[in-house]
Amino acid sequence: MSSDVITIFDTTLRDGEQSPGCSMDTEEKLEVAKSLVELGVDVLEAGFPIASPGDFDAVQKIARRYGDRTTVCGLARCRPEDIDRAWDALHDAQNVRIHVFLATSAIHREFKLKMAKEEIVRRAVEMVRYAGDKMASRSDITTPNIEFSPEDAARTELDFLCEVVEKTIDAGATTVNIPDTVGYATPNHFRKVISYLKDNVPNIDRAVISTHCHNDLGLAVANSLAGVEAGARQIECTINGLGERAGNAALEEVVMALRTRGDYYGVQTGIRTERLFPTSRLVAGITGMQVQRNKAIVGQNAFAHEAGIHQHGILQERSTYEIMRPEDVGYVGTNLVLGKHSGRHAFRDRVTSLGYELEEDVLQTVFEDFIKLADKKKEIYDSDIQALVDQRTQRVTQHWKIVTFHTTGGTGTIPTATIEMTHEDGRRIQDAATGDGPVDAVFRCLERITGLSARLHDYQVRSVSGGKDAQGEVTVQIDCHGRIYHGRAYSTDVIEASAHAYLQALNKVSDATGAGREPHQCEGV
Numbered sequence: 001m002s003s004d005v006i007t008i009f010d011t012t013l014r015d016g017e018q019s020p021g022c023s024m025d026t027e028e029k030l031e032v033a034k035s036l037v038e039l040g041v042d043v044l045e046a047g048f049p050i051a052s053p054g055d056f057d058a059v060q061k062i063a064r065r066y067g068d069r070t071t072v073c074g075l076a077r078c079r080p081e082d083i084d085r086a087w088d089a090l091h092d093a094q095n096v097r098i099h100v101f102l103a104t105s106a107i108h109r110e111f112k113l114k115m116a117k118e119e120i121v122r123r124a125v126e127m128v129r130y131a132g133d134k135m136a137s138r139s140d141i142t143t144p145n146i147e148f149s150p151e152d153a154a155r156t157e158l159d160f161l162c163e164v165v166e167k168t169i170d171a172g173a174t175t176v177n178i179p180d181t182v183g184y185a186t187p188n189h190f191r192k193v194i195s196y197l198k199d200n201v202p203n204i205d206r207a208v209i210s211t212h213c214h215n216d217l218g219l220a221v222a223n224s225l226a227g228v229e230a231g232a233r234q235i236e237c238t239i240n241g242l243g244e245r246a247g248n249a250a251l252e253e254v255v256m257a258l259r260t261r262g263d264y265y266g267v268q269t270g271i272r273t274e275r276l277f278p279t280s281r282l283v284a285g286i287t288g289m290q291v292q293r294n295k296a297i298v299g300q301n302a303f304a305h306e307a308g309i310h311q312h313g314i315l316q317e318r319s320t321y322e323i324m325r326p327e328d329v330g331y332v333g334t335n336l337v338l339g340k341h342s343g344r345h346a347f348r349d350r351v352t353s354l355g356y357e358l359e360e361d362v363l364q365t366v367f368e369d370f371i372k373l374a375d376k377k378k379e380i381y382d383s384d385i386q387a388l389v390d391q392r393t394q395r396v397t398q399h400w401k402i403v404t405f406h407t408t409g410g411t412g413t414i415p416t417a418t419i420e421m422t423h424e425d426g427r428r429i430q431d432a433a434t435g436d437g438p439v440d441a442v443f444r445c446l447e448r449i450t451g452l453s454a455r456l457h458d459y460q461v462r463s464v465s466g467g468k469d470a471q472g473e474v475t476v477q478i479d480c481h482g483r484i485y486h487g488r489a490y491s492t493d494v495i496e497a498s499a500h501a502y503l504q505a506l507n508k509v510s511d512a513t514g515a516g517r518e519p520h521q522c523e524g525v
């Protein structure tokens with residue numbers, strides 16, 4: 001089943017969400033799903049329906065909303081109850097897939113599953129058949145779309161792997177996914193695994209071979225590409241390389257490698273690459289997992305040229321130092337383009353060219369933010385505009401709002417914050433707190449007023465663009481009852497950005513738990 005088309009299977013909402021601190025709620029998942037559909041992913045793994053009611057709900061909603069534009073997939077262990085749950089979430093959507101997995105390596109068989117080889121084969125075959133029968137109960141489905149993954153395949157004895165793959169294809173698997181679950185493989189090794197399956201599984205032509213590579217040794221993308229060279233025709237990947245531990249193969253990297261080196265690979269994907277950058281920004285914003293500046297394809301420096309010799313070359317012919325055009329990945333330069341004298345038309349045009357589609361009222365609000373920022377800041381970069389849009393498109397109910405805040409700090413002074421806030425029920429409260437520094441004082445003061453408290457899990461500040469007057473971006477992660485909530489905000493004043501980011505996270509706690517209306521403390525903090 002070799003063709004020149006590679007199926008892009010996105011698992012940002014399943015494996016990506018398994019990154020510590022990257023949990024998303026249903027609304028956030030729907031927003032990411034919309035962006036993935038616009039990006040053109042072929043298969044969208046929306047979650048693991050048995051894992052929680054929230055995961056079930058998200059898979060069901062995504063399948064119902066987008067099952068006519070992509071194939072929506074749900075994960076299941078080799079257990080009937082998992083497959084039932086996955087099918088319940090998927091059954092009324094148009095294009096769906098059930099993804100069944102069971103570990104096959106000796107380590108997993110012996111220590112985790114405590115199953116002998118025969119039992120692994122029996123269970124995998126039975127459950128692939130069970131999933132196929134479920135799907136075939138729908139009269140319009142003639143060939144059930146079932147994927148089987150022998151988890152930890154890269155550390156599985158090759159002959160046993162062949163046996164499992166052959167028997168699960170016989171049982172009805174239409175895609176066999178070969179995970180390097182712990183990122184142990186190297187490119188040559190992984191190429192050999194896929195080639196061995198092609199050469200030794202008699203019915204391999206009846207299924208698509210897929211790769212699912214983790215990045216523990218930083219080789220996930222290289223291994224996925226090696227898999228393609230050996231005949232794999234589906235790649236499982238995530239936006240920004242999110243995923244368990246060091247993550248999965250980054251979608252933007254595999255797609256752009258295949259496209260840029262089409263001369264070598266001779267294959268294509270259906271990805272609308274100009275959507276890569278906006279999708280990456282969206283996922284970073286929602287998960288709070290920032291992209292490193294020098295990250296390939298979507299990092300802020302991916303198309304920046306600092307060295308004189310490079311700039312000289314670029315000025316004459318871009319291809320001297322650029323192997324991709326920034327606009328092909330949706331990245332639109334970093335030049336100064338707008339200032340405080342710019343009008344709505346130019347602003348709308350810029351926002352659109354940055355890849356955003358905003359409702360008129362949101363655009364108007366962002367424009368007002370832009371004019372205020374232009375008063376404070378000499379030069380407005382595209383990254384500033386992206387920050388403004390991101391801030392206004394985050395969907396968080398603002399139970400509490402900051403009206404005014406004031407901080408004092410410095411040598412020999414006790415850092416203090418005084419904040420006035422309003423609640424949606426009409427209360428207006430002012431309070432003050434001291435802390436180890438002004439940011440700590442602000443956080444404590446916000447907690448006093450809202451009656452919510454949490455443990456600060458992560459706090460990061462970075463500048464969005466260049467210059468002393470650059471906007472600061474603050475991201476916080478707080479831990480309340482063992483669940484992580486993120487907040488993110490921007491301002492040219494990092495203390496103000498910190499206050500808004502922390503409050504955003506507290507508002508999420510209030511949203512999720514109903515707490516914060518009356519004085520309340522999270523236990524165990």
Ligand SMILES: CC(=O)SCCNC(=O)CCNC(=O)[C@H](O)C(C)(C)COP(=O)(O)OP(=O)(O)OC[C@H]1O[C@@H](n2cnc3c(N)ncnc32)[C@H](O)[C@@H]1OP(=O)(O)O
Nearest residue numbers: 018048050051052077078079101102103112113151181244
């Ligand atoms: C490599 C991967 O990414 S696999 C996907 C990993 N993702 C996740 O685990 C996130 C979601 N997981 C969850 O919400 C939970 O782990 C659940 C709901 C799936 C299961 O929760 P629990 O019932 O509490 O079990 P727990 O997670 O502690 O242990 C896993 C159980 O599944 C079994 N198991 C693991 N993989 C499989 C499999 N593929 N098929 C069948 N059983 C399996 C384990 O042997 C263990 O069984 P036991 O409870 O009989 O000892």
Ligand SMILES: CC(C)C(=O)C(=O)O
Nearest residue numbers: 101149151152179181
């Ligand atoms: C569920 C499987 C495909 C997985 O995520 C892995 O093995 O890494």
Ligand SMILES: [Mg+2]
Nearest residue numbers: 015181212244
């Ligand atoms: Mg995985």
